[in-house]
Ligand SMILES: Nc1ncnc2c1ncn2[C@@H]1O[C@H](COP(=O)(O)OP(=O)(O)OP(=O)(O)O)[C@@H](O)[C@H]1O
């Protein structure tokens with residue numbers, strides 16, 4: 331099977347600061363990959379590269395095997411890569427539907443459409459359908475976002491990303507600001523997104539969450555991808571060792587294994 | 591143990607008032623939507639009791655026509671304030687557009703009154719559009735805050751008004767102008783009121799039903815989110831300020847039709863009334879919230895108050911005092927609601 335998205339030999343410098351030395355990464359259709367690593371390991375930087383926010387100095391990104399260049403977040407989105415940002419990029423005064431369709435509004439048919447008239451009913455219907463599919467409990471698609479709980483807002487962000495991310499949905503610490511219960515709901519939502527065949531790249535610091543939803547766990551350390559583990563073939567202990575760097579020797583063996 | 595106790599306590603102290611707080615919040619919201627209408631009714635009742643002629647047909651024409659001065663500017667200002675901006679130049683642009691239109695009409699009248707009036711109207715509108723465009727371009731391209739930019743263009747427009755008019759009234763406008771201005775439409779509207787009603791309806795429909803309107807709210811609510819969603823924020827802001835300039839010019843031209851004279855003092859301080867009307871109407875200075883209906887009510891309150899004070903023979907200097915008080919009250923309530931939300 332071909333990876334939907336592949337990153338080869340990514341390197342990123344901020345001035346003379348090396349944020350990413352060398353990352354190889356791939357994600358396959360319908361897969362959830364957890365990206366783990368200590369503070370400053372380069373997770374956010376890597377995600378910004380994948381979502382077109384910053385540009386890598388070296389390395390290549392391929393979608394469906396074809397090299398692509400993201401000059402802007404908009405371009406990444408055009409390729410079907412959607413990102414749920416850590417600071418929720420929602421408009422709090424707009425309702426759920428307006429936020430999910432923000433920048434992608436459906437217009438009415440005919441002359442009214444050409445004059446820019448919105449097809450509010452169609453958009454509400456579609457959003458209701460998607461909330462239903464993904465089993466998100468929000469009272470009304472016309473609810474104002476500022477009236478929602480933190481978890482519900484996160485759900486709106488994720489539903490939006492899942493609605494448009496044909497190739498990949500990236501989430502940077504989507505549970506960071508949430509309590510246990512709301513986090514569990516977000517994890518369920520990630521499983522729903524996965525069930526619909528959309529690959530998810532999840533950044534998190536909470537290991538149990540990674541084990542709960544991920545098929546694979548990729549560990550970054552000091553700007554390098556050091557481990558790529560099947561979630562059902564590893565455990566918390568091993569992952570922690572990779573994160574902290576107490577397990578490094580195997581890396582060479584594993585890389586060689588990959589090549590061989 | 592101490593820790594656990596402490597935590598339980600804080601959770602309690604948050605939980606107990608939570609329900610009443612939510613209730614009072616919903617109550618406040620509803621109040622926020624309707625308190626202005628209530629105040630309008632109270633003011634009308636008070637003036638009606640103090641001076642029964644206040645509720646007469648002729649005063650309906652007076653008040654609604656007078657109201658158009660504030661309301662038109664306030665319509666454009668509503669859009670601007672929903673984007674979390676401000677346009678201080680509307681009054682000055684109104685004045686300048688009126689003077690430009692008047693000068694063109696006087697100059698071209700020998701070529702036919704109708705031609706002169708159309709050309710003058712176009713020249714006036716163009717003036718407003720150019721000033722709005724200038725505001726929008728400077729705000730977006732040079733990244734200067736709207737308050738400062740429009741304060742600057744307000745000065746520029748006021749100065750140009752006096753330079754062009756030589757500081758005196760422009761007279762000898764085509765006679766037909768006041769025929770138009772004093773015409774009655776559909777039996778209940780003066781001509782300026784009728785035009786304003788059309789603008790009001792169009793502005794409301796555009797704001798609630800079109801993608802442009804949606805973007806106006808989105809930009810004011812979270813400009814960064816709008817940008818990330820791929821909305822051309824700057825282009826939409828330029829549109830909003832241009833609209834505000836154009837509608838200010840329209841207001842200036844309608845004033846010409848009423849008085850058949852172009853006065854360089856027209857529009858002075860009118861931006862204050864407009865901003866007051868918008869804020870009283872529930873549009874948030876923080877952006878993202880506001881309605882055209884609210885602005886209509888806000889403008890009505892201000893206009894009724896001022897014409898009422900005139901009818902009661904209160905010294906006209908008290909008018910700006912009253913508006914000053916109202917504007918502070920309205921902003922205070924806006925901030926209060928913002929903190930609750
Ligand atoms: N804009 C920047 N300018 C300079 N250095 C940066 C910039 N952004 C990140 N870095 C550096 O790059 C390295 C990787 O940072 P990054 O934010 O990607 O780490 P992270 O894995 O997301 O960490 P965390 O878990 O704390 O979010 C760090 O050393 C950081 O200081």
Ligand SMILES: [Mg+2]
Pocket residue numbers: 373374375
């Ligand atoms: Mg980070």
